[in-house]
Amino acid sequence: MPAFTHHIFVCGNRREPGHPRGCCDDDGGGRLRAEFKAALERHGLAGEVRANAAGCLDQCELGPVVVIYPQGIWYGGVQVEDVQRIVTRTLLGGEVLEDLRIPAEALNTKGAHPWRPGRAEDQTD
Numbered sequence: 114m115p116a117f118t119h120h121i122f123v124c125g126n127r128r129e130p131g132h133p134r135g136c137c138d139d140d141g142g143g144r145l146r147a148e149f150k151a152a153l154e155r156h157g158l159a160g161e162v163r164a165n166a167a168g169c170l171d172q173c174e175l176g177p178v179v180v181i182y183p184q185g186i187w188y189g190g191v192q193v194e195d196v197q198r199i200v201t202r203t204l205l206g207g208e209v210l211e212d213l214r215i216p217a218e219a220l221n222t223k224g225a226h227p228w229r230p231g232r233a234e235d236q237t238d
């Protein structure tokens with residue numbers, strides 16, 4: 114059995130409303146991970162890629178956060194509607210989506226770095 118090509122760790126941490134650090138799953142519904150799992154199934158990748166539920170990844174101010182290993186790609190502000198292009202362009206195409214990528218200098222700063230998730234003009238695929 115081949116090793117997995119990617120593990121997508123999807124933060125599903127939930128905190129009470131108004132928490133200063135925020136959280137990645139406001140309603141605790143796990144919709145983001147569920148969408149990754151469904152997309153992996155649709156693309157026949159379920160045996161090669163895992164979408165793992167994760168607790169807090171300590172990048173809360175930049176959430177919702179996912180990290181893809183072993184490539185070490187951190188994405189912030191990830192919405193359900195981003196999942197399809199992450200699967201097609203990052204997992205299948207090897208492209209890092211710059212509008213979602215958390216720059217290395219913003220990691221582990223607890224929000225002190227000014228980077229915040231942006232929205233791409235092109236989110237059509």
Ligand code: FES
Binds near residue numbers: 125126169178
């Ligand atoms: S709550 Fe998601 S990274 Fe901390």
